[in-house]
Amino acid sequence: MILRELLDWRTRAVLRRNIRVYFLNWKSAFVPPLLEPVVMFLAFGLGLGAYVGGLRYGDGQISYLHYIAPGVLTYTLFTTAFMECLYGSFVRMFYQKTFEGILGTGVERVNIIWGEIVWGAFRATLYALCVALVLLVFNLLGVTNLKLASLWVLIPAGGIFTMAFSSFALLFTATVPTIDHMNYPVFLIGIPLSLISNTYFPIDGFHPFITLAAQANPLYHMSRIFRHFMLGGRPESWMLGSLLVLIAGNVLMIGLAHRLMDARLEKES
Amino acid sequence: MTPETGAPTRCIGRTGYTLEVHELVKCFNGKCVVDHFSFSARPGQILSLLGPNGAGKSTTVKILYGALRPDGGRIHYGSKDFATDRRQLKLCIGVCSQNDTLDYDLTVRGNLTVYGSYYHRKRREADARAENLLSRFHLRDYVSAKPRILSGGLKRRLQIARALINEPDILFLDEPTTGLDPHARRELWNLLDELKSEGITILLTTHYMEEAEVLSDTVIILDQGRVMDRGEPAGLIARHFAPWALQMKESAAVAEWISAKGLTSLRAYGQVTVFGEEEGIDSLTTEFPKESIFRRPSNLEDVFIKLTGRSL
Numbered sequence A: 001m002i003l004r005e006l007l008d009w010r011t012r013a014v015l016r017r018n019i020r021v022y023f024l025n026w027k028s029a030f031v032p033p034l035l036e037p038v039v040m041f042l043a044f045g046l047g048l049g050a051y052v053g054g055l056r057y058g059d060g061q062i063s064y065l066h067y068i069a070p071g072v073l074t075y076t077l078f079t080t081a082f083m084e085c086l087y088g089s090f091v092r093m094f095y096q097k098t099f100e101g102i103l104g105t106g107v108e109r110v111n112i113i114w115g116e117i118v119w120g121a122f123r124a125t126l127y128a129l130c131v132a133l134v135l136l137v138f139n140l141l142g143v144t145n146l147k148l149a150s151l152w153v154l155i156p157a158g159g160i161f162t163m164a165f166s167s168f169a170l171l172f173t174a175t176v177p178t179i180d181h182m183n184y185p186v187f188l189i190g191i192p193l194s195l196i197s198n199t200y201f202p203i204d205g206f207h208p209f210i211t212l213a214a215q216a217n218p219l220y221h222m223s224r225i226f227r228h229f230m231l232g233g234r235p236e237s238w239m240l241g242s243l244l245v246l247i248a249g250n251v252l253m254i255g256l257a258h259r260l261m262d263a264r265l266e267k268e269s
Numbered sequence B: 001m002t003p004e005t006g007a008p009t010r011c012i013g014r015t016g017y018t019l020e021v022h023e024l025v026k027c028f029n030g031k032c033v034v035d036h037f038s039f040s041a042r043p044g045q046i047l048s049l050l051g052p053n054g055a056g057k058s059t060t061v062k063i064l065y066g067a068l069r070p071d072g073g074r075i076h077y078g079s080k081d082f083a084t085d086r087r088q089l090k091l092c093i094g095v096c097s098q099n100d101t102l103d104y105d106l107t108v109r110g111n112l113t114v115y116g117s118y119y120h121r122k123r124r125e126a127d128a129r130a131e132n133l134l135s136r137f138h139l140r141d142y143v144s145a146k147p148r149i150l151s152g153g154l155k156r157r158l159q160i161a162r163a164l165i166n167e168p169d170i171l172f173l174d175e176p177t178t179g180l181d182p183h184a185r186r187e188l189w190n191l192l193d194e195l196k197s198e199g200i201t202i203l204l205t206t207h208y209m210e211e212a213e214v215l216s217d218t219v220i221i222l223d224q225g226r227v228m229d230r231g232e233p234a235g236l237i238a239r240h241f242a243p244w245a246l247q248m249k250e251s252a253a254v255a256e257w258i259s260a261k262g263l264t265s266l267r268a269y270g271q272v273t274v275f276g277e278e279e280g281i282d283s284l285t286t287e288f289p290k291e292s293i294f295r296r297p298s299n300l301e302d303v304f305i306k307l308t309g310r311s312l
């Protein structure tokens, strides 16, 4: 029932609205995602990397820059979707009354929720493509030697599973009273989760409880898969398990987001 | 799902009853703010819900356009049941909510065309309709501006224009004139008269009794979720009061005079209002020459005070 609404014209209308607004402000829309990874690479990859030196990866050694390049990509997917569906969605719902207006039309609550989930993931995918462009430049400059062809599949697939992250954010959007309360989920849950995920540093040496808990974090699996392919790996059987976690993450988070947001949207209408 | 490409332009129609509401109920935390509310509206009618803040006007309207789930009651648009055909019916309803819900991320024109997409209108069709509305609502000078720069009156006009992008058969206007200056308010009244003449059913809420009196074919007076009375404005007033009202400070002498004459009166806020035929009450002026007496036709506010003991 809910799944069928994903493809409904009403959902597409909400999604198109967000895309249209995004491209209306395309300058502010594309400059940050292109600049942010550059800053990240310069600061962490080259700056910190000089101190860190090489990392053990599989049977060999890789530079820190090679380690975080896939991490920056998946981290971008996570934060972009997460922040958009926290702050962006909340502003649309609470301050701008955008959804209240839309609910007076042919569009239903379920379509607005889908529209926001998909929009968060879509925007994240666009950002990730920008990061990929930066990586391509690094490759061309000879700074890195990553297998970027895999990104043609990884980024769109990652985009689909990013719906878990936008949905995760909507759980907070659906429950916080004002935008000031957003700091709690961001700093207590969002950022820690995104760090314990193999994006910026390996967590293998951490307390076993943390490494175990990370197994339930979709971002952890996404990063692992991205890294594996971007460093030239071939498909392996452990990926099936990761894929299962990603699918479960999507189902669980999307389901919960629909449930909580539906109640909130009725209140905010 | 219904095949809705190129949505039908007339799913309610403009004949018979456009809207029939039966025993509508909505309660929040055990308190019913809409309490067994029934009414019906015909094409080309302006029906007003008149009541103070908190009367349940917005709640009623939100249920009728499908944003809130009712706790009880039935709603029919034309021959269709809103409970079963809501998705199709929503395409034929226009809404201008009490809150300013303009999309501030879009331009004035974008507000219209994007809303066309929320009704599954084809791009070209919505564009043409938008141009038409921009001219008609005198918004031409602002097409590429963001709505933020518009005055309160223009924002309202845009919000109403937007509610018409789908050529609705029924239009909900929740306090459309609240906060507008008298000039903008009157302009809006003219506009509503025009829409009405096109056969659109308009359901209006207001707490301005003058507005309800001037515009409506039918007024329903609401207080705390209950219907206090209803009817065509002049008839409704005539049912309660004689046509003229004299208003003055309350005093024992005046009270005595009123009861001796057997006239109807209202006491509220230290004032007494006496109702009667022209000749009957004019003798009051000669009887109490020193009092300052204000003479006016009786109005809906008098009816409201009589029914609730409070002013609107």
Ligand SMILES: Nc1ncnc2c1ncn2[C@@H]1O[C@H](COP(=O)(O)OP(=O)(O)O)[C@@H](O)[C@H]1O
Residues within 6 Å of the ligand: A267, B028, B029, B033, B051, B052, B053, B054, B055, B056, B057, B058, B059, B060
């Ligand atoms: N979501 C809600 N939860 C609880 N009470 C509500 C809610 N919405 C409205 N109310 C209450 O219902 C009553 C009627 O509100 P409303 O329909 O907005 O009145 P009006 O539009 O006539 O001013 C008010 O007392 C209001 O506080």
Ligand SMILES: [Mg+2]
Residues within 6 Å of the ligand: B057, B058, B059, B098, B174, B175
């Ligand atoms: Mg209201």
